Amino acid sequence: MHSRLSTRRAFLYVVIAAIAWGTGGPTGALLTQHAGLTPTATSFWRLTTAALWLALARRLSGRGAARPHFTATPLRHLFSGAGLALCQLGYFIAIPRVGVGIATVIALGAAPILITLATRERLTKSILVALIGLTLLTFTTGQANLTGVAAALASAAGYSATTILNRHTPDPLTTAFLGFLVGAAFLLPFAALPTTPLGWLLIAYFGLIPTALAYTLFYTGLRALETSTASVVALLEPVVATAIGVALFNQHPTTMSLVGGGVLLLAITQSHSDARPSADDL
Numbered sequence: 001m002h003s004r005l006s007t008r009r010a011f012l013y014v015v016i017a018a019i020a021w022g023t024g025g026p027t028g029a030l031l032t033q034h035a036g037l038t039p040t041a042t043s044f045w046r047l048t049t050a051a052l053w054l055a056l057a058r059r060l061s062g063r064g065a066a067r068p069h070f071t072a073t074p075l076r077h078l079f080s081g082a083g084l085a086l087c088q089l090g091y092f093i094a095i096p097r098v099g100v101g102i103a104t105v106i107a108l109g110a111a112p113i114l115i116t117l118a119t120r121e122r123l124t125k126s127i128l129v130a131l132i133g134l135t136l137l138t139f140t141t142g143q144a145n146l147t148g149v150a151a152a153l154a155s156a157a158g159y160s161a162t163t164i165l166n167r168h169t170p171d172p173l174t175t176a177f178l179g180f181l182v183g184a185a186f187l188l189p190f191a192a193l194p195t196t197p198l199g200w201l202l203i204a205y206f207g208l209i210p211t212a213l214a215y216t217l218f219y220t221g222l223r224a225l226e227t228s229t230a231s232v233v234a235l236l237e238p239v240v241a242t243a244i245g246v247a248l249f250n251q252h253p254t255t256m257s258l259v260g261g262g263v264l265l266l267a268i269t270q271s272h273s274d275a276r277p278s279a280d281d282l
Helices: 008-022 026-033 039-060 076-119 125-137 146-165 172-190 197-221 227-233 236-248 257-275
Strands: none
Touching: 008 026, 008 172, 008 227, 008 236, 026 039, 026 076, 026 197, 026 236, 039 076, 039 172, 039 197, 076 125, 076 146, 076 172, 076 227, 076 236, 125 227, 125 257, 146 227, 172 197, 197 227, 227 257, 236 257
């Protein structure tokens, strides 16, 4: 490993990131309803404002005067930014076509499998249990749409790519900052302004908590966790999103989805046991 970050702390960082991500779906839905933004415009503003927040963080940390140095090859940052853009765009295109549940189970559920295959890491029991939990969690709709499924799979591919490319990065803040800049540049042709003051407030929150904070913590956690383990822990996101839907949007989960949420939490707990302890844990 490139860091003295303990496995326990890395696990906590990814948990916090997943909780923050869980607020992203509802925020995106509110932007569509109250700011008149398309999925592409929503994705653009999410990455753009996240880059602005991280630029502020760099300045406050004393690094604002220096040009951000490439923590990897420029080509890797280019592909990482493209992966972020694809992840966001695919997800928000999928949601209105297949619903939040199905979009989430495909985008997040496929990611641990793709990551495990690409990195040849262990296919743990927690991954298999998580897939069962995600499937049960989405038993709230019978919607099906080929375009939506394809978009969600594209989102999974983008998320998997940026996760693999940025594992063990020595500078998570700069890595996230450069990734957001590149991703926003890819989406710039689709940019549009929100139509209400509430839209700007939602964009500010969207860029800060579910994006700038969440991705920086996630990349930090990847320095001490296997990528497949981190991707399972990140599946806490749909549990949080479902809870927000119940609390704020008067959604009524089915018994099956509640069981799925419980199974998913079990998988996340199991992934903590699967994580190999670092020297700082001993």
